[in-house]
Amino acid sequence: MTSLIDRFLKYVTFDTQSDPSLGCCPSTKGQTTFAAFLRDELLSLDLQDVTLDDNGYVMATLPSNVEYDVPAVGFVAHMDTAPDASGANVRPQLVENYLGGDIALGKGEQVLSPIQYPDLHQLHGHDIITTDGTTLLGADNKAGIAEIISAVAFLIEHPEIPHGDIKIAFTPDEEIGRGADLFNVEKFAANWAYTIDGGPVGELEYENFNAAAATVTFHGNNVHPGTAKGKMVNSMTLAARFQAEMPADETPETTDGYEGFYHLTTAEMSVAKSTLHYILRDFEQDGLERRKAYLKNKVATFNQGDKTERVTLTITDNYSNMREMVEPHPHIIEIAKQAMIACDVKPNIKPIRGGTDGARLSFMGLPCPNIFTGGYNFHGIHEFITVQGMELAVNVIVQIAKDTAIRYR
Template identity: 45%
Template sequence: MNKNIERFYKYISIDSQSDPKSDTVPSSPGQMELGKVVVEDLKEIGITDVVQDDHGYIYATIPGNVEGVPTFGLVVHLDTAVEMNGKCDNPQIVDYKGGDIKLNDQFTMKVEDFPFLEDLVGETLITTDGTTLLGADNKAGIVILLAVADHLLTHPEIPHGDIRLAITPDEEIGRGPAKFDVEQFGCDFAYTVDGGLIGGMEYENFNAASAFIKIQGKNVHPGSAKNVMVNALRIALEIESMLPGEQKPEYTEGYEGFFLLDVIEGNVEEARMEYLIRDHSIEAFNQKKEMMEDIVAFLNKKYGDNIQLEIEDTYYNMREKIEPHIEIINMLEQSMVDAGVEPDIKPIRGGSDGAQLSYKGLPCPNMFTGGYNFHGRYEFLSIDQMNKAIEVIIKLAENNVKMHQEK
């Protein structure tokens, strides 16, 4: 087993799932635990300035051998998604020859459901056993950073400037950049290494908000409920029914935004709902928020001001912050070509630390890791594509020197 796979297995065995109900930074102790392991691994390969601060953020430098070139950064995150258990103790290596992939007796990853599997014949994949997340999002990114650092430190003939590394907590709950020290990071620009399939590069993402709804009902015995009972759960269903049916994640793609009913719970007396609101267009994003407000206002008139709504913006589309620095996209695109990878520029149907960092003054587009099917039991990683991501970043370091010297 090679060093990259060994590191990946070690990292995914540590439960670093973030916790949206926690107010601490990081939101879970497992992220600090994983961070300490990564710090020691960085030191072992020869990084001398690595630090992990009190909030779990890790900063380090791959020292350059060429002076006077821009310093760029690479950003990944420690935490895994909240949808499933994030501690993966039983990953499976598959030398993929085609067809469905059995995870366990209950769950099979079927080509019928995931037709892109046909494009991966001949690649080596790591899957789950069907009971947990894999953790490729974003522990594959951590492995990539260490592999790049290891390679550049052991190959001093490759010209490159200083490259800064940052590993953040709580990206999956939208708090990754909350305590990020952009000034200390000291970069002209950066890339999050947090994408999916090979060639992926993104500098557009959703505008994002969360809507929190509380409904106060009135519960009485159902035998004497006529003209008295107000069923909070039925009001919740009414809210959902008034939102456009075609604007749900399962019916959208590309630049199409959506409303996602993420949580619904309660009883006749009280109910609670949480929505994710997403759109690439700021105009459509604002219209979606206004629609939610109008629905609640209408139902408050109908039922007597018993619905509370709070909408919180989470992050915004980074495009307007990246386009003035389009040369960093062009450089990544050229680096992919140099590594034999066909660039695939698409909008992110999600968000990233890079979106918030771009609004903090650090232009920060995203690139691929070789991971697929994030946030569920069908998550897997292509080792071949992860290795290509490493190669692309090494080319990026070279091109940063070359393109600066050509100016």
Template identity: 50%
Template sequence: MTLDKTSLVNRFLSYTRFDSRSDAAFDCCPSTPGQLVLAKHLAAELKELGLSDIRLDENGYLTATLPANGCPNAPTVGLLAHFDTAPDFAGKDVKARIVSYQGGDITLNEDPAIIMTTADFPELSQYEGQDIIVTDGTTLLGADDKAGIAAIVSAIEYLIHHPEIPHGTIRLGFTPDEEIGRGADRFDVAAFGADFAYTIDGEGLGGIEYENFNAANAKLLIHGRNVHPGASKHKMINALTIAAEFQMMLPAGEKPEYTADYEGFFHVNQMNGSVESAELKLLIRDHDRANFEKRKRYLTSLAQLLNEKYGSGTLELEIKDSYYNMREQIEPVFHVVELACEAMKAVGLEPKTTPIRGGTDGARLSFMGLPCPNLFSGGHNAHGKFEFLPVPSLLKVAETAVEVLKLAGQIKKK
């Protein structure tokens, strides 16, 4: 298989020029207009390639079909990626460039000095001798998930240009607002019509993921009482002090910076307020459902304890589940994982099955009736200025997608 590497790289670079960062502060869908601009651009590109049934709705969900070619009884397979980049870091005016990496540190920007070091990012050393796509250090790159989009479109383009390759019906889906947890909110699984699908949204090379965190978001509102500090003894209730006390009561070692693999955590990711009132937001994550429920009960007990200490109603805790571990939905149809592993081996990769320490649209879609493991997209250090994408890895993503679709065409739908 020989995909056009130059076309693939240029396609990815063209997508990075769109400012498609999502924003949870807005309730509209998509949450930012830039995502819809990219969606319209991609819809036109898919039409030019000759795909059928191209539909882009007002919410920024884009779907398209490549009809079956010689495999009428094969299952319908979906490939999915998301338009938005993370709100954590700037995504406008991305200045992506290709570095011929010969080892050592990479200077992203000389003024101001921004250097990606092998001490901080030892995985860089794996790509010595390769071309790597980086930014100037003032924005993220957007490989999460524009690398996934580019790989999918290039894989489909390859199949269109090689009609001698048989395959079943292929459905493409591109969604908004994945980074703020809304990517599957308005996705019509029934209309999509796939028997199973893959999100192409993982980091690194050769990864396949079918386990993810059970996830919930918690919001703690704290009501204090402000009194002049010169006359506040036994009168003031400092909401900021209580917020800090609540955080310090969380298990010290169960935070993201101290955990890995299957270890769960509590993550306080926002705290603001004043003496009079404060708000604390945190994430609850655990792969094990029983431990996940235990973590939620623990937060509730902390709030109750502090309400007993400071007075009923001082703390208001709200916990909302976000998504669950898709493993329980994937295990009954595990052949979709085995098929992806076989495809990776066919392109010279050793599959790596690791748990996702985060979420993916595939998790929610799996619970909506569309089994949807997650495949690698090749990038590293997503959501920040040190994000990078090795060109050979991007090529392997597209090659893997082609092989998945070829192998799926050999299956007879039950």
């Protein structure tokens, strides 16, 4: 699968980091450049209905090669990389036949250590692609794009493998929560789809967090510090006290599985005004509502006894748990599960401790579980992926296409 790795290594050279501060779609020019590149690559494969719309969404179709009706299956991946770490000038390195121990990243002092990342203990003998320790890698989600295109290319090269219509879509701005905002489900015309946006081999996910964002603003009063007694109200002091009183055992670093959390993501601080930005996550809608209520009550408590409303709160809902939209279609999960087994992959059905485009798409009428890419440590400089994991993802995509055609023969 040399072409798979070549594709991936080419794709990560595009700087496609999305920017939540910009309202356009795509939010960054790098995504537009990459989208045009992908459109041209799909055209070179002679796919049909290849389009790149004004909002940066790329779509294409591999037509059915059977004479009977088969439901159209879609595969979706996103083009942008996360704002959490730089995506510019990515310099990947390939570590062949990893035998254990620390992996030096580039020429700096950064290392990828199995002490910090125990998954490496299970990857002896694998070929690992890492960063150079200065940027993220971009496996999230350029690996998914490379895997989808490589699977389609394989189906084209092997017309003896039966398949129905295969629908492809690459989306912008997923990492900032907008990936499905302008997705044209009717145009895509798939009966169901899979995002290829998961992590380690075997992940199969159709549950995700219910998500909301909260902004807590603290309004202070700035006076010259020399004459501040009895007059100054330092908003940073209020913000620090507010955060210190948040539940310490309900944060990302203290929870896993089906446990939800509050996560302070960013803060802007000054004497006169400070702002704390939180994300709220819970697998149950009732749990998310409880978290919203907790913040509202906490803000009300902070404002008690103060003639001035020093603390204000805004809450915005982001996305919901796709489970309720996917569970009525159990064959979608079963096809993916059996495809993994056929490819000697042990399915690991688990909840997504995050969100994907598939969560939003499922509520837009396109049931859309999530499948692994083979990557680890997304959104940071220790991100890596295995060649073997990527190859297995390609195999599973091909098998899903084949099994769907056989199922409906």
